[in-house]
Amino acid sequence: MVLIEPNDWPNKRNETVCLKGLSEIQHTYSDKRLQTPLKRVGERGEGKFEAITWDEALDTIAAKVKEIWEKDGSQAIAFQTAVDSLTTNLPKLLRGQEKPKRGIDIGLGNGFSPALAESGQQGGASNEVTDWKNAKTILNVGCNVLETCMVTSKYFFDAKEAGAEIITFDPNFCTTAAKSSQWVPMVAGTDAALYLGLTTIILDNGWYNAPYLQENTSMPFLVKRSDGSLLRKEAPTSLTQPGADNPFMVWDENSDSLKEYNAAGVAGKLEWEGEIGGESYATVFTLLLESQKAYTVEWAATTTGISEQKLIEVADKYANHGPSILSFGFGGGEKFYNADVSGHAAVLLATLVGSFGTDVPGWGAGAYVNAYQKIFGSGKLAGWKLPSECVTAKPPKGTVDYRDEKAGIKMMWVQNGAFQQIAANQNRTDEWAKTLEFVVVQDIWHTPTVDYADIVLPVCSHFECDEEVGFLRALRGHVLLQQKVLEPLFESKTDFWIEREMAKRLGYGDVVPQTQEQLARYQLDNSTDKSVQGITLEEVIAGHGVAPLRNQPEIARSYSNQTYKTTSGKIDLYYENLVSYGQALPQYEAPNEAFEGNPLAEKYPLNMTQRRSKYFIHQNYYDATWIRQFYEPTLEMNPVDAKKRGIESGDTIEAFNDRGSFKCKCVTTQAVRPGTCVIVEGIWPKYMEQGSMQNVTNDAVNPRGAVLAKGRVIPFNDTLVDVKKA
Secondary structure, three states, rough: OOOOOOOOOOOHHHOOOOOOOOOOHHHHHHOOOOOOOOOOOOOOOOEEEEOOOOHHHHHHHHHHHHHHHHHOOOOHEEEEEEOOOOOOOOHHOOOOOEOOEEEEEEEEHHHHHHHOOOOOOOEEEEEEEHHHHHHHHHHHHHHHHHHHHHHHHHHHHHHHOOOOEEEEEEEOOOHHHHOOOEEEEOOOOOOOHHHHHHHHHHHHOOOOOOOHHHHHHHHHEEOOOOOOOOOOOHHHHHHOOOOOOOOOOEEEEOOOEEEEEOOOOOOOOOOEEEEEEEEEEEHHHHHHHHHHHHHHHHHHHHHHHHHHHHHHHHHHHHHHHHOOEEEOOOOOOHHOOOOHHHHHHHHHHHHOOOOOOOOOOOEEEOOOOOOOOOOOOOOOOOOOOOOOOOOOEEEOOOOOOOHHHHHHHOEEEEEEHHHOOOOOOOOHHHHHHOOOOOEEEEEOEEOOHHHHOOEEEEOOOOOOOOOOOOOOEEEEEEEEEOOEEEEOOOOOOOOOHHHHHHHHHOOOOOOOOOOHHHHHHHHHHHHOOOOOOOHHHHHHHHOOOOEEEEOOOOOOOHHHOOOOOOOOOEEEEHHHHHHHOOOOOOOOOOOOOOOOOOOHHHHOOOEEEOOOOOOEEOOOOOOOHHHHOOOOOEEEEHHHHHOOOOOOOOOEEEEOOOOOEEEEEEEEEOOOOEEEEEEEEEOOOHHOOOHHHHHHOOOOOHHHHHHOOOOOOOOOOOOOEEEEEE
């Protein structure tokens, strides 16, 4: 392989490639490439191995799986996947926990997604990023979109050229801030305060869409003041009992009486309170007006560091100069302890102005930077049917961290270097890893996680395949097929081959697909998704591995006809499952560690955050020398903070706190807010001067994590450190 070029697509807008894609040559031929199966011969973490055969590797793993099944139960096995995983059935065959409380990129989705029953973990946007060109006002909060997902950056500039005003809120002057219409600096970790402040301004000025709220949301639903429960026709069997089976109740403005919310001709009042059956009730909207009294524009300005005038200006533009987009993403507020509150406040704000399910182009909200979400639309392929016992296990009830004893994990099967990215406080992770009975790492490169493994399985790159037909997926508005470019290099095997060989050893060899072509045909021929039905494997192959999904709109928008898969069938903004946590409606919560007034800041005064980069995807591509010639690990600081510590740009520094430390070069820049320091996420320790960046990061657990939709968030960015010249 000597050249990387974009594939041919039916729609030319998709023919793009970024520097990460161009560097796949060095990625594929990396000197960090794993070449043969390995067995640990030293202490776990030492990285000492000896080469073994594939049969020995797989036989050893299968024996250990069966031993743990017998001794501890399949739930004691956990399977972690990451960006490059091409596995379909293996987690089910192991019958263990899949992605147990992974905690990354879920913070905002935890609060945003439940209101819409959005299935993605990251708060996927309600419309494509291509719809930005139809918006007039775009609020981009804490997301460096031009680096996080470079292949979609052209749609940012399309919107700007079409006249959209793009306002980026970010503590630091990132690339996206530099290219936006406005940059509004703010205090890190205060995203929820921004949204709540804007909400108050919109409510106080009557800039909300009252008919929209009345018809399409839970705002008219009645809440019992004494216990926070929503009033139903009958006592509910569970909080998730469908409203169609047990209707929510509203106070009908036509009959001035109590009615079922979904009865014909009923229009629930937005504002109402009174007694029903001797109990005091109020509508969700009435409770919102009451709770928002604490979040004045003055409070929001003080908390976020944004002036009152600017907050009022932004609220006016967002509510009254639409269509408007509310964009958030990764590398910012989603990695704070209070991120679910920010997500909840964001979906509330977007709903107030009628962002969802509208026929008007350019309205929307959510995370627009991930091509695996709704950027170009996605289809659903059929899943291969396995025996009934082949299902993944749920983490034990109450588990909030996969390293906890309660999680009961004895064996980890890790794909693509997940340890470093799914846990903060690396020293704790190292100690926990030493307690595991068995670790399998299935990867292409010798990442930091490999050193923890008992058995290492070298896998093929995306360009290598032992069949002409490879892995099939449906996303970006197309069915996409992996096709062979290279024969497997060294002794590497495909993820599919490993899966099939493990199935044989676990007694399921006859019930899994025998070839990837067989699986691909099954996935297409048995799909119940109308956008996939009728697409044949021959069509995909003829299109060089690309076939457009059927009947796709020019720009995909979700929730058409105001159809939601929520409990009520409407936008459910009141989170009844969080009543006991005081978060049924979003209530501001300060960060866990990086907040003004924390006494710990006297000892560790700098808020260290991790950011996404145009150079890497999490911890992938750190082995590519073409990229590393443009980037070396650095901690970015404001010159004011550096001068106080006698540090100059280019010095080697040590960042430290009570959890640990690391050393790397320092870069001073005015782009970083005083009181903060910034580092690119996922840096391999072997490329640091010393230590791991995760040695210092915060792994505090929010008690709500046990009941949140996607589990607890890892507060990577909610971290205080100090820095000194090394």
